Amino acid sequence: MAIKANLTIDQGTDFTATIDVKQSDGTVYDLSHHLVHAQMRKNVSTETKIDFIATHGSANGQITLKLTSGAAVATAESGTRGQAGYVQAQPAQVGTNAITSGRYLYDVEITDNATPNAVTRVIQGTVTVTPGITRIES
Numbered sequence: 001m002a003i004k005a006n007l008t009i010d011q012g013t014d015f016t017a018t019i020d021v022k023q024s025d026g027t028v029y030d031l032s033h034h035l036v037h038a039q040m041r042k043n044v045s046t047e048t049k050i051d052f053i054a055t056h057g058s059a060n061g062q063i064t065l066k067l068t069s070g071a072a073v074a075t076a077e078s079g080t081r082g083q084a085g086y087v088q089a090q091p092a093q094v095g096t097n098a099i100t101s102g103r104y105l106y107d108v109e110i111t112d113n114a115t116p117n118a119v120t121r122v123i124q125g126t127v128t129v130t131p132g133i134t135r136i137e138s
Contacts, residue, residue: 002121012097012132028061040106051091101131
């Protein structure tokens with residue numbers, strides 16, 4: 001069962017959150033050889049999604065979620081997830097300045113490379129995007 005945690009993202013700013021994943025006995029969950037995916041949506045039936053950049057620190061059990069303030073293209077990131085040399089593309093970012101303020105749902109899931117059909121949801125909750133006031137004009 002996933003832990004519930006709510007997040008707040010300030011529109012137009014860079015966002016980072018770190019999640020400590022633990023075993024049921026309280027020890028650190030070794031995320032070596034795992035993939036991490038995280039998305040937010042307006043509601044469960046919405047097709048439109050916003051992908052987080054999701055990485056982990058392998059054996060330390062920490063997952064990092066990021067969103068950039070501006071648009072960013074998809075990038076490949078190697079050495080942070082899965083087996084050595086494994087490369088998984090990180091999603092393109094729309095930028096928090098393009099996310100409409102309001103309430104969203106999100107979750108974070110991990111997949112073990114050894115058993116790719118074994119998906120575990122580790123955290124879920126709501127995201128509140130607060131509206132930005134300052135706009136830098138070019």
